[in-house]
Amino acid sequence: MSASARAAHGHTPAAWTGVIIAFIGFMISGVAMILPNVLLVWAGFVVVVVGGVVGKAMQMAGMGKQPSRHQAQVATEKPAAVSVS
Numbered sequence: 001m002s003a004s005a006r007a008a009h010g011h012t013p014a015a016w017t018g019v020i021i022a023f024i025g026f027m028i029s030g031v032a033m034i035l036p037n038v039l040l041v042w043a044g045f046v047v048v049v050v051g052g053v054v055g056k057a058m059q060m061a062g063m064g065k066q067p068s069r070h071q072a073q074v075a076t077e078k079p080a081a082v083s084v085s
Helices: 003-007 013-034 038-063 069-076
Strands: none
Touching: 013 038
């Protein structure tokens, strides 16, 4: 993996927002398990799912990692036929 691919891994507003919302949901569920409150556990799980949906929506809105031109070129190229002699 190239250094530029590692440097840009997940450092986007969409990724950070989704992870922060999901983390808050996990914290809510964790506290609710200590308090024995089943309703709050499920509310925390809902917040985790909302974090994933928000992150994906932000990515689709253009706030996520943009595909590189190199990956687009590789995906459109057809592999050469292999001949065995």
